[in-house]
Amino acid sequence: MLVFDNVSKVYAGGKRAVDRLNLEIEEGEFVCLIGPSGCGKTTTMKMINRLVRPTEGKILLNGENLLDKNVVNLRRSIGYVIQQIGLFPHMTIRDNIALVPRLKGMPAEERYRRAEELMELVNMPKEFLDRYPHELSGGQQQRIGVLRALASDPPLILMDEPFGALDPITRDSLQAEFKNLQQTLGKTIIFVTHDMDEALKLADKIVIMRAGKIVQTGSPDEILRHPADEFVEDFIGKERLAQARQQLQTVGQIMNPDPVSVGMGETLSQAVRLMRKRRVDSLLVTDGAGVFRGWVTVEMIDRHKNWDAAVADIMETDVPTVRADTLLRDATRNILVRGLKYVPVVDERKQLAGILTRTSLVDVLYDSVWGDAEDESSGLPADGEGA
Amino acid sequence: MDSLQNFFSEYGILLLEKTWEHLYISFAALALGVIVAVPLGILLARLPKVAGLIMGIAGIVQTFPSLAILAFFIPLLGIGKVPAIAALFLYSMLPILRNTYIGVKNVDPNLLEASRGMGMTAIQRTVRVELPLAVPVIMAGIRMSAVYLIGWATLASFIGGGGLGDLIFDGLNLFRPDLIIGGAVPVTLLAILLDWLLGRLERTATPVGIRMEREGA
Structure with missing residues (x-):
């Protein structure tokens, strides 16, 4: 559905934010772009709706070069959710949700019906439609942010750390809810995050980036089982790898x-x-x-x-x-x-x-329960630090 | 009480006439100021490099003595209402320009990013996002300008522009305190009234969501 063909973004001064990137994304896939800050993941995502213009290479959406398309129409056909939510404070929730349909010229009655449908989809009360963004909690606001991106039923949705600013409990429930929604609706999602747990939980495909290049691409299981190099291992974290190793150990x-x-x-x-x-x-x-x-x-x-x-x-x-x-x-x-x-x-x-x-x-059980503890306790006497 | 009655019976009609002239000059200048400064402010918010220069120039113009400006327009536009309006218009620009610039500039960049990403055109972003969100700040600038203008418009009298300044300066020349007070009090009242009215307008013009958010906080 979406193909990056040798795409680079070079800023004035020669910094290569994205460096000859090749990536293919299938329809219906949930793709997480992940990496430390400044690795080019957000830039990569923003090139898809042309908020950032690629310097070299081309991006094909269903076989068509993105740069040949009308930029306004292109953006209206791609959902977009940002971390700061970005609901318009001067519009009601109804008008916020129905914004893209309105830009596309959908009649008022139809687009308001659409807003109500979407509220039902996430089990939010319809009374919320008449409220203003500041009257909702952060979690509720981002639910609306997601609904707004779904409003015109785009096949592709870009999400820039959408749950990053929420508290952990709200984040967890929104993640689960959204993953569900994505599977029901069959949307293709490009999801930028720096949270490995989030990526492992949501993604069909994780793309790990560093300094503008892709380090590894694979399903969460593949990445946990075979981290490409030390950087990926460090990024995933020792603890998570150890846990995953047990989870993913095979009989063999x-x-x-x-x-x-x-x-x-x-x-x-x-x-x-x-x-x-x-x-x-x-x-x-x-x-x-x-x-x-x-x-x-x-x-x-x-x-x-x-x-x-x-x-x-x-x-x-x-x-x-x-x-x-x-x-x-x-x-x-x-x-x-x-x-x-x-x-x-x-x-x-x-x-x-x-x-x-x-x-x-x-034996496996011993390793997982006492394996680490044994290492620690054997170190204790030498360090002279009693528990 | 008698003297007050005498004053009104003698100068009542003149007072009304001069008040009308005063309002006319002030509003004409204000309207021109709004028409020029609001779009200019929006434009400047897009051109940060030019903005500093223009705002600097506008700030310098503001420091010119008002009488000097009025006098400056005589060789260009002669005497009467036109040069008075032109000079006052120049003055009214700065508060409106500055507030529009700041108001638009202070719109949350995330909202602009969201509106761009959702496929709003540049005009839609300005009209549907930036302006509604900047309205309270712009209106505050207009209100400030209007109150200043009512005060400055008394000086229009110097170049034959008319207005309540006529009464005040006549009073000064003829040593007639009643005329000075008769001109100054209406000017003050007009300024207070206008400030109040524009305050109401500012509230009405502020989008409901923003108003609720502020009052709630």
Whole structure:
């Protein structure tokens, strides 16, 4: 829908606020531009509604160069929300919401009906329409600010740190409400912020910028899982990364990759020997291609007197497995709900990759609960600072 | 009490005539001042580089002695009401110009950014955002100008412009305190009345939302 093709903004004196930026934004995407102040994120956004004119390169909106369009019509077709809210104090809430439709020449009756519809959309009472901006709280004002941007139903909305000036509780509820609204209405959003939590919460795609360049682009999960460099890591923050790592750890990362397995064709006596040698009470069974088939336990062998039978004859085949790339948080739930002691881990070709035991889960738990505390306490005596 | 009655019976008609002349000169100058200074002030708010220079010049003009200005217009426009109005107009400019400039300049830049981003044209931004928001400040300038003008208009008498100044200067020349008071009191009353009326107008002209916001605060 929106394509930045080698776009730069160079200010007098040669400062490159935005430096040869390439970016593609799909329809319906919620894109967060994020970075430290002065990284060019706001400049990048303002080039879309031409509040800032690019020095080089071109920006295509649905295939058309933005600079070829009539600037006033262009802006009327793009929603715009700013941090300072910018409601007009001399207009009622109704007139504020209906402003862009009015500029576009929509008759009064129609645009006021639109204002009422929008108020319903966010569950705000219609009485507010007759009030003036100063009579509303900051959170209510910014809700109106968002509605004003939605009034003419633009497919694209630009938001410049819209929730930055609100108190944390109001911000949280507005974020949730807005994300909901965006998904319902299917709008494309370009959202500038410097708050990583906000970006992680809202974005489909996060664009991290630094000194006018894009450092990394990706979904919140991708960025948390694979920060491109140290700058991104620092920007996300150690704490958040550690938290995310647990959230995003996969089964493959913590499983025991060397499970005790036995071929389908082996005899029970061979299996028992293996169990004794490795000191385990069950074996995972694989076929010649390494594909996981089932398991045998010491009880199953014990019940079956004929130790010359093949493992394949007595093994339990109805065994739950888990894929190595499953997120740990999903797998854990499964294991706990079913009360399993362990789960075989398979790869995408169903080949046995490892085993996830309760022990490995407990290790993760230790790491997350006591891992940091241990580091701190071990440092304490040396520092001579008691708690 | 008798002398007051005598004064009115003798000078009543003249007083009315002179009051009318006085108002006429003042309002003509004020109207010209508004017509020129308000648009100029808006323009200057857009041209910060030129603004300093123009405001400086207007400030200097303001310091010229009023009599000198009036006299200055005699060789250009002769005597009578026209040069008087022209001179007073020059004076009325500065308060209106300065207040318009400041009023427009002080409009929250975020509002202008929002209106630009929403696709208002330059004219729409001026008419729908800047002017309504600057109205209280502009009106205060006009009000100040009007009160000054009522005072200064007495000097119009010097160059044959008429007005209540005629009574005052006649009184001074003829050692007639009753004429001096008879001219000065109406001038004062006019100034007070006009100040009050324009104060009402200022309130009416202020957009409701702004007025409520101020009175609430």
